[in-house]
Amino acid sequence: MDITKGFSPTRQYTSITPREVHELMATGCDCxxxxxxxxxxxxQYHIAGSVSLPDYELIAGNIPLKKTSPVVVYCQSGARSYTACLRLLRLGFCKVYDMGAITRWPYGFE
Structure with missing residues (x-):
């Protein structure tokens, strides 16, 4: 899967499955x-290799990430990841993916 393709100038996020994320991580994707x-x-638990940045930090605009790099977002149930994706797009990020709920991740946690 090439996560650098498929983005329109309207800046829409793309849904991504846990399996696709796992495959990306296995290939050493720079996301x-x-x-x-x-x-x-x-x-309590998280996906190995993930970065913690609470949604309230996004609201404050405290985002230490490059706007041109791919970002895959997840949360507990999918609600915060959805709003975080929209926030990232409004802040100028152009490659945003929503994995949704961490409970969908079958590959183990740290």
């Missing part, structure tokens, strides 16, 4: 796996 849950939720 950021972004966990937008709270720090406490992240501490």
């Amino acid at each position: 950021t796996l972004l966990d937008v849950r709270t720090p406490d939720e992240y501490e």
Whole structure:
């Protein structure tokens, strides 16, 4: 899967399955796996290699990521990842993927 293709100038995010994310990670993709849950939720368990950046940090605009790099977003149920994707697009990120709920991830946690 080439995650650099398929983006329109209207800046829409793309849904991505856990399997696709797992395959990307296995190939050494230069993308950021972004966990937008709270720090406490992240501490309990998270996907290996993910970065914790709570959704309220996104609202404040505190995003230490390159806007041109692919970002895959997940949360607990899918609601926060959806709004985080929209926020990232409004802030100028152009390659945004929504994996939705971490509960869909069958590959184990840290």
